[in-house]
Every structure is written in C-alpha cells, then in structure tokens.
Amino acid sequence: MLAILTLIAAQAPPQNECRHDTSAMMALDERGFDQTMSGGWRTLADAGCDAQAADLIAEWRSNHPANPRTAGLLQWHEGQLRANAGQTARAIMLFEAARKxxxxxxxxxxxxxxxxxxxxxxxxxxxxxxxxxxxxxxxxxxxxxxxxxxxxxxxxxxxxxxxxxxxxxxxxxxxxxxxxxxxxxxxxxxxxx
Structure with a gap:
C-alpha cells in the first residue's frame, strides 16, 4: 500500500505548481481564458494540475455569461480535464452537455x-x-x-x-x-x- 501511495505522490505535481491568480484568471475574456494555448486554464493543465484547471473552468463559467456559440467548448474542456483527473462521472456529464x-x-x-x-x-x-x-x-x-x-x-x-x-x-x-x-x-x- 505504501508503494502505491508513493507512486501516486510521485505523479502528482507539487502544490506550488498548481497555484494561480484566480482574480486575474476571472478577469480574462473567453478567448484569453480558453483559446490562448499558453495562457488561461492551460497554464495549470500544462503543469499537470488537471483537477485544479477543471475547477478553474467551472468557476470561470459560473462568473461569466454563457456565449451560446461557445459554451459547449468550455464544458468540453472542463470534461477533458476531469477525465484526465479520473473524475469519470463528472466528465461524462460535461461531455453530454457539450453536445450540439x-x-x-x-x-x-x-x-x-x-x-x-x-x-x-x-x-x-x-x-x-x-x-x-x-x-x-x-x-x-x-x-x-x-x-x-x-x-x-x-x-x-x-x-x-x-x-x-x-x-x-x-x-x-x-x-x-x-x-x-x-x-x-x-x-x-x-x-x-
């Protein structure tokens, strides 16, 4: 059991890599938050912080009015991150909500x-x-x-x-x-x- 916990800990990113400025992230427009490949939620995902990036997308979505044309894409990205983090049931729910x-x-x-x-x-x-x-x-x-x-x-x-x-x-x-x-x-x- 200790070996499994050690392996899991070795794969998880250090907590300081998952830190982010929530206020700055919430101030981004949708393009800056979701479509900038080196910014927004992707900075967390690139650091291996999938669950934190998914939570950030959920928070951003709750703080910004949904754009009917692109709302599904944000749900999709959150779902992908939840799937990456092993949150399968939540990922499926978000994927289903992203249908067109x-x-x-x-x-x-x-x-x-x-x-x-x-x-x-x-x-x-x-x-x-x-x-x-x-x-x-x-x-x-x-x-x-x-x-x-x-x-x-x-x-x-x-x-x-x-x-x-x-x-x-x-x-x-x-x-x-x-x-x-x-x-x-x-x-x-x-x-x-």
Missing part, C-alpha cells in the same frame, strides 16, 4: 466524437467502435472551406477528431489522459477548390 443541436452538427460529426469519447469513458468498446465507424464514413460537407486569420484557406483534417477516437481504440486499456495522447497527428489538407 442536430441542425448545428449536421454533417460535422461533433456529436459522434462525443459519443465515442463517452463510450471510452464508460468502457464500452462496441459503442466506441460504432461512433468511430460512423465518424470515419462522414463525407466532408459540400462547400465547407474554413478560412484562417490571414484570410487564406486553412488546411484541416477530415473527419475532425477521428484521430482521437483512433487513439482511444489503439490505447483502449489505458486511462483517458494516456489514451488521448495516443492519437496520431491528424493529416491536414486544404479543402477542394
């Missing part, structure tokens, strides 16, 4: 990604395989041509998030955080002209 209405998701497969992620957390390999197969068969929506910040066509992988579900299948017997890391980088292509 059918008309908004039509042709894009976000909800199939949710299905596969939830199936992984529930240890439902058949459900994961089913969601993965449906996502893999999803054709690229006609006319979908994302534009980058520079105004030029942006390369993207299709179907989106298939590489993540592939990682879950490849690393089925591992915890969420490790299985998520099994995803191979998605091959990005420019949309057809």
């Amino acid at each position: 209405p059918a008309e908004e998701d039509a042709g894009f497969g976000w909800n199939l990604y949710v299905d596969g992620s939830v199936a992984f957390l529930r240890r439902d390999l058949v459900g994961l395989d089913t969601a993965r197969a449906k996502l893999a068969a999803l054709p690229r929506p006609a006319g979908y041509a994302p534009i980058g910040a520079d105004g030029k066509p942006r390369a993207y992988a299709w179907p989106m998030n298939l590489n993540i579900l592939d990682g879950f299948v490849a690393c089925w017997n591992r915890p969420y955080k490790q299985a998520y890391a099994c995803a191979k980088p998605a091959t990005k292509t420019l949309p057809p002209a």
